[in-house]
Amino acid sequence: MASSSQAYRDDRAHVFHSWSAQDSLDPTVIAGGEGSWFWDESGKRYLDFSSQLVNLNLGHQHPRVVSAIQEQAAALCTVAPSFANAARSEAARLIAEIAPGDLSHVFFTNGGAEANEHAIRMARLTTGRNKVLSQYRSYHGATNGAITLTGDPRRWPSEPAMHGVVRFTGPYPYRSSFYASSPEEECARALAHVDEVLMLEGPHTVAAILLETVVGTNGILVPPDGYLAGLRERCDRHGIMLICDEVMSGFGRCGEWFAADRWEVVPDLITFAKGVNSGYVPLGGVILGPRVRETFANRVYPGGLTYSGHPLACAAAVAAITVMRDEDLIARTRRIGEELVRPRLTKMQDRHPSIGEVRGLGMFWAIELVRDRDTREMLVPFNASGPDAAPMAAIVAACKERGLWPFAHFNRIHVVPPLVTTPEDLDLGLDILDEVLDIADQHYTGR
Numbered sequence: 001m002a003s004s005s006q007a008y009r010d011d012r013a014h015v016f017h018s019w020s021a022q023d024s025l026d027p028t029v030i031a032g033g034e035g036s037w038f039w040d041e042s043g044k045r046y047l048d049f050s051s052q053l054v055n056l057n058l059g060h061q062h063p064r065v066v067s068a069i070q071e072q073a074a075a076l077c078t079v080a081p082s083f084a085n086a087a088r089s090e091a092a093r094l095i096a097e098i099a100p101g102d103l104s105h106v107f108f109t110n111g112g113a114e115a116n117e118h119a120i121r122m123a124r125l126t127t128g129r130n131k132v133l134s135q136y137r138s139y140h141g142a143t144n145g146a147i148t149l150t151g152d153p154r155r156w157p158s159e160p161a162m163h164g165v166v167r168f169t170g171p172y173p174y175r176s177s178f179y180a181s182s183p184e185e186e187c188a189r190a191l192a193h194v195d196e197v198l199m200l201e202g203p204h205t206v207a208a209i210l211l212e213t214v215v216g217t218n219g220i221l222v223p224p225d226g227y228l229a230g231l232r233e234r235c236d237r238h239g240i241m242l243i244c245d246e247v248m249s250g251f252g253r254c255g256e257w258f259a260a261d262r263w264e265v266v267p268d269l270i271t272f273a274k275g276v277n278s279g280y281v282p283l284g285g286v287i288l289g290p291r292v293r294e295t296f297a298n299r300v301y302p303g304g305l306t307y308s309g310h311p312l313a314c315a316a317a318v319a320a321i322t323v324m325r326d327e328d329l330i331a332r333t334r335r336i337g338e339e340l341v342r343p344r345l346t347k348m349q350d351r352h353p354s355i356g357e358v359r360g361l362g363m364f365w366a367i368e369l370v371r372d373r374d375t376r377e378m379l380v381p382f383n384a385s386g387p388d389a390a391p392m393a394a395i396v397a398a399c400k401e402r403g404l405w406p407f408a409h410f411n412r413i414h415v416v417p418p419l420v421t422t423p424e425d426l427d428l429g430l431d432i433l434d435e436v437l438d439i440a441d442q443h444y445t446g447r
Contacts, residue, residue: 003042005029007029011029029041033060035420035421036059036417036418036421036422037425038060038405044403046403046404047425047432048060048417048418049405049407049417049429049433050405051416051417051418052279053274053279054216054248054274055275055278056278056418057252057275057320057324057418057419057420058320058418058419059278059418059420059421060418062420064319064322065278065280065316065320066280068318068319069281069316069319071315072311072315077311078311078312079311081304081306085309087315088108088309088314090314090318091108091314091317091318092105092106094317095285095317098321099287100258100260100266100267103267103288104288104290104293105287105288105293106286106288107286107308108313109284109286109305109308110305110307110310111283112248112271112274112284113143113284114143114146115272115284115285115286116141116243116245116247117141117143117144117145118286118303119208119210119243119271120132120145120149120210122269122288122292123207123208123241124207125295125296125301126241126291127208127240127241128207129204129205129206129207130164131164131165131206132149132164132207132208132209133166133198133201133206133210134149134150134166134168134209134210135168135170135211136152136170137151137172137218137221138150138212138215138245139152139154140245140247141247142154144162145161145162147161148161148165149162149210151167153383166197168193168197169193170211170223171186171190171221171227174357174376175376176189178190178193183224184224184226187225187227190227191230191234198238203238204238206238207240208240208241208242208243208268209240209241210243210245211243211245212244212247212248212249213244213246213258213260214248214259214361214364216247216248217409219412220359220365220412220414222359222361225263228263228265229263229265232267241268242265242269243267243269243270244260244267244269244271246258246270247271247274247284248275248364249364250270250272250274250276251272251274251275251276251320251321252324252329252333252362253275253362253416255330255331255337255363258270262361266289269286269287269289270287271285272285272286275320277317278316278320278418280313280320281310282307283314324419327420333419334361336423337361337363338361340426340427341363341365341415341430342358344426344430345358345365345415345430348434348437349367351434352434352438353373353444353446354369354370354371354379354440354441354443355367355369355437356373362419363415363421365414365415366412367413367433369413369437370411370444370446371444372444372446374446374447375446378410380411391440392411394439395413395436396408398436398439399432399436402436403432404429404433413433413437
């Protein structure tokens with residue numbers, strides 16, 4: 001039932017929402033939040049299993065981050081990016097400290113899409129090449145270049161856009177495009193596919209290979225061991241820059257500061273946003289090493305933003321990184337993912353025939369729902385909408401009715417709560433999922 005509040009009326013009268021058909025919207029008006037919970041204007045509480053848009057790593061209203069923003073606002077709200085500022089400088093230093101290898105400098109943006117735009121620009125200018133390889137089943141943002149780099153249906157209405165993008169298929173063992181029978185075989189064949197694409201495109205024309213280290217919205221696709229290292233070796237061999245998009249997977253989400261750390265691979269560029277300060281104030285950026293830094297030592301970098309390194313956003317980042325260190329959230333997330341989330345999801349898979357696969361790490365998990373485990377037919381078709389998407393819509397509605405706010409995409413439910421979620425709340429949320437997945441089982445047609 002639509003709300004009658006002034007906030008709701010003003011929203012429907014004046015707010016143009018993203019990724020939406022405007023007349024069909026009935027947005028919930030959120031009044032507040034704390035930790036892993038938020039509530040609407042009627043007082044109904046929801047356990048946030050989506051971390052809003054997988055950015056709220058520290059949960060709602062973390063007091064130390066809120067306090068840091070307030071203190072910075074009292075001292076200096078904003079300053080042009082040409083100046084130095086204590087909040088920006090400290091944020092850059094802390095990010096460089098936790099970055100892998102020799103990545104030592106930070107170019108700040110307002111979010112992840114801009115970070116990917118600038119990373120591509122840096123790679124092209126550094127290498128003097130034009131082409132960029134990006135994966136199908138990926139999302140890199142909605143600006144002109146970033147949406148071209150994206151490999152899911154959200155790019156279709158924006159085509160044609162930026163030139164020079166060549167897509168390739170990444171590893172996905174459950175639905176292998178390479179007819180692999182093991183993760184090792186999937187890795188080898190996926191890398192052989194990259195070799196072929198490079199051969200056909202001409203490796204000397206390729207500036208960068210860009211990928212989400214762990215694919216996020218398009219399936220929480222954890223690459224098999226050896227894949228990222230294989231890409232690194234090919235980039236080194238051909239003089240190509242490796243760009244890891246860690247907008248969603250970074251800052252603890254995968255149980256590492258950056259997901260690339262899990263495989264001890266050092267990219268040339270890392271793009272980040274979301275978890276760097278839990279989205280309290282918009283912030284993103286590119287972490288870069290000596291090769292890019294030296295390119296622009298005596299040459300102007302042709303790019304910038306009015307709000308690059310905004311003091312309020314950077315103060316929030318300093319507080320967030322400090323909290324993650326003080327509370328040992330990286331190790332905690334890794335441990336809870338393996339000791340609590342994985343066993344619970346495995347038990348759910350045993351109980352529900354509609355669960356084809358569970359996969360993930362840290363606080364980054366996917367439940368893939370199918371109509372038949374043998375054929376692996378998706379519960380709803382790829383990019384389904386309207387009546388075709390009804391089973392997933394019913395699951396989401398049942399979750400919300402029970403006070404759980406889920407993250408759903410195509411035929412999957414993603415388990416991506418704040419990193420600070422207590423074991424008790426994790427169990428509660430997983431109990432609700434376990435209950436509502438009976439709906440998916442009703443559509444199961446396999447043996």
